[in-house]
Amino acid sequence: MSSARSEAHHVADAAERRWSRLVAAIVLVLLAVMVFTGLHWAAMPPSRVETVDPRTLHIRGEFVEENLGTELGADGKVTVRLIAQQYSFEPQCLVLPAGMPVTFRATATDAIHGFIIGTTNANVMLVPGFVATFTTRFERAGERLMPCHEYCGTGHEAMWGRVQVLPADEFIAKARANERLNCVPS
Ligand code: CUA
16 A cells, blocks of 8 residues: 555656646747847847837927937937827838937837837837837838738728838938938928
């Protein structure tokens, strides 16, 4: 009797050890996938949490209309500010330099939107009430498309922006102090 019990105990013990080894292996594989994709594809880390009031975006603060677009700061830093709303971006066409770090600051007014730029690693989710920010660099000049990639309502599939990446010298020549660049046809 007691030997049957200890036999059962032994079987259960071995089974538990097997399962815990499997779970540990799965956790290690997932960690390896995270590290690989993070390093190999330069995946963006999650945006830091910076809040903004979506009800007053257009009235005051950083995201008023005349401050949207691309700014070349006196210190040489490039910052682009944009807003996503059903069903367009403001501005709809961005002008950016090639080969220079570009910092994006963006938010949404009404629903969750997002964008990805061509085949680059510029890829972000825009949540009303939060400022999404990341810094990236475009190696080559040229035109890129910027679709909204979060389902945001019935007009989602028609929500596209355009991006013109200019050679750095051309961009710098175009950017003037206190101006915000965009390529929306006037
Ligand atoms: Cu905006 Cu989908």
